[in-house]
Amino acid sequence: MNHNQQSNDGKHDDDSALSDFLASLMDYTPTIPDELVEHYLAKSGFQCPDVRLIRLVAVATQKFVADVASDSLQHCKARQAAVVKDKRDKQQKDKRLILTMDDLSKSLREYGVNVKQQEYFADSPSTGMDPASRDE
Amino acid sequence: MSGVETTGDTRKGEDGPSSSLERAKADDFGISISKIVVAQICESVGYQGYKEFALEALTDISIWYPCDLAKNASFHANLDGRTECDVLDITRALEDLGDSHGFPGASETGNCLVDSWIVKEITQFMDTKEEIPFAQPVPKFPVVRNEKLVPSFKHMNEAPPGKHIPSWLPAFPDPHTYNHTPMWTERASNPCADKIEQARRQIKAERALLRLQQRFVLVVCTILPKEAIISDSIIFLLIGDSVHACYWMSMLIMRG
Numbered sequence: 001m002n003h004n005q006q007s008n009d010g011k012h013d014d015d016s017a018l019s020d021f022l023a024s025l026m027d028y029t030p031t032i033p034d035e036l037v038e039h040y041l042a043k044s045g046f047q048c049p050d051v052r053l054i055r056l057v058a059v060a061t062q063k064f065v066a067d068v069a070s071d072s073l074q075h076c077k078a079r080q081a082a083v084v085k086d087k088r089d090k091q092q093k094d095k096r097l098i099l100t101m102d103d104l105s106k107s108l109r110e111y112g113v114n115v116k117q118q119e120y121f122a123d124s125p126s127t128g129m130d131p132a133s134r135d136e
Numbered sequence: 137m138s139g140v141e142t143t144g145d146t147r148k149g150e151d152g153p154s155s156s157l158e159r160a161k162a163d164d165f166g167i168s169i170s171k172i173v174v175a176q177i178c179e180s181v182g183y184q185g186y187k188e189f190a191l192e193a194l195t196d197i198s199i200w201y202p203c204d205l206a207k208n209a210s211f212h213a214n215l216d217g218r219t220e221c222d223v224l225d226i227t228r229a230l231e232d233l234g235d236s237h238g239f240p241g242a243s244e245t246g247n248c249l250v251d252s253w254i255v256k257e258i259t260q261f262m263d264t265k266e267e268i269p270f271a272q273p274v275p276k277f278p279v280v281r282n283e284k285l286v287p288s289f290k291h292m293n294e295a296p297p298g299k300h301i302p303s304w305l306p307a308f309p310d311p312h313t314y315n316h317t318p319m320w321t322e323r324a325s326n327p328c329a330d331k332i333e334q335a336r337r338q339i340k341a342e343r344a345l346l347r348l349q350q351r352f353v354l355v356v357c358t359i360l361p362k363e364a365i366i367s368d369s370i371i372f373l374l375i376g377d378s379v380h381a382c383y384w385m386s387m388l389i390m391r392g
Contacts, residue, residue: 014251021255022223028262031180032173033274037202039166046206048221056226056258061202063261065174065194069181099178099186104193115193 022052030058037061064111071107073097165277171195172271180268205229230254356387 034051037058041048048054076097105115122128161167174194178186206221208229213221231254286306289296296303356365365388372381 017251018223021259024259024262029267029269031176031268031270032198033169033270035274035276036166036169036173039277040199040202041206044203044206045210046221047210047219050222053221053223053226056223057202057205059258059262060205060226060230061198062177063258064201065177065198066181066261066265068194068197069178069183073182096184097182099183099190099194101187101190101193104190108197113197115197117189 022056025052025055025059028055028059030055030062032058032062034058068104068107068111069099071110072099072103075103075106076100079103167195167199169270169274170198174198176268176271180265201233205233208232227252227254353387353390357390362388 034054037054041054041057076099080095080097101115101117105117108115171191174191175186178191178194205226206229209221209225212225212228213219216225231252234254288305289301289303289307292307294307296305297308365384369381369384369388372378372384
């Protein structure tokens with residue numbers, strides 16, 4: 001009897017936590033518009049008429065992008081701090097924080113996404129080789 | 137966006153003419169909106185500028201993430217025998233996507249999903265981060281057009297032309313739309329031109345008759361003997377045909 005009551009109480013708590021969570025979703029306006037999220041969800045076979053779930057997906061996506069962006073910002077700041085350490089006398093050139101592929105690929109690698117760009121493109125297989133070895 | 141500048145790598149100068157020649161892709165509208173969203177998020181995080189390629193890569197990620205989430209959530213719903221997803225399916229999908237990064241409680245089983253770390257993180261995110269609504273109002277897309285359907289044979293109360301054609305199929309178009317009929321060339325009436333044409337035809341006919349008579353005279357003059365011509369002319373005189381009598385006598389004179 002007690003165990004049943006406890007489990008019932010637990011269920012009520014869970015239900016109320018869930019409804020509170022869903023209600024809080026409606027109070028928050030995500031940056032990603034609902035129409036955009038609905039379009040991509042419909043494309044992927046997601047069926048749900050509830051607006052709160054679309055908000056949940058929007059907030060989750062915004063959180064993910066914000067996490068990736070903030071991680072790459074940390075990489076950018078670390079890189080700039082390392083440069084400043086070496087050249088204290090010279091005037092600091094680039095204080096502006098710019099989103100680059102290097103920082104982005106480093107932060108995305110932690111999330112399991114491989115975004116790697118070629119470092120350079122060569123005209124032929126022997127470009128950049130020593131003339132002696134090229135003759136061979 | 138006010139504070140963020142773009143430093144397009146080498147494509148700044150080339151963007152103008154080449155972008156107008158590029159074909160519009162199917163999802164251009166969604167991609168452009170996602171680009172603005174990602175730029176706004178980057179600005180909120182603290183960035184002051186971005187490289188074009190980096191922003192495009194992050195935009196692709198921001199599109200891929202909800203699509204993957206949706207596929208995962210619908211998979212979990214289908215596993216449960218449902219077609220509509222609910223909040224627990226999405227939470228389960230979020231946990232699956234967060235597996236690579238790792239989160240507290242990932243290895244535990246039998247926990248209620250409401251207590252999931254993911255839900256707590258999202259709640260914390262909403263509480264701490266300030267709201268940044270999207271810069272422009274977005275209409276509902278893609279726009280669905282009401283298509284005009286061709287009515288079926290049953291709808292038109294027509295019998296299909298062949299037994300092999302079921303009556304619920306769209307009806308054939310009317311025969312006059314595909315049968316070839318000769319065109320009536322309506323000419324504007326011109327009475328003056330018509331009269332001239334008529335007179336011309338009359339002259340032509342009279343000329344032809346004259347030529348025929350001349351040929352006939354030639355034949356008679358050269359072949360027929362004199363006596364025959366004389367006797368013919370006398371016969372015409374006797375029967376009272378003066379016209380033909382004169383005609384034959386003139387031939388005699390020509391003959392000499």
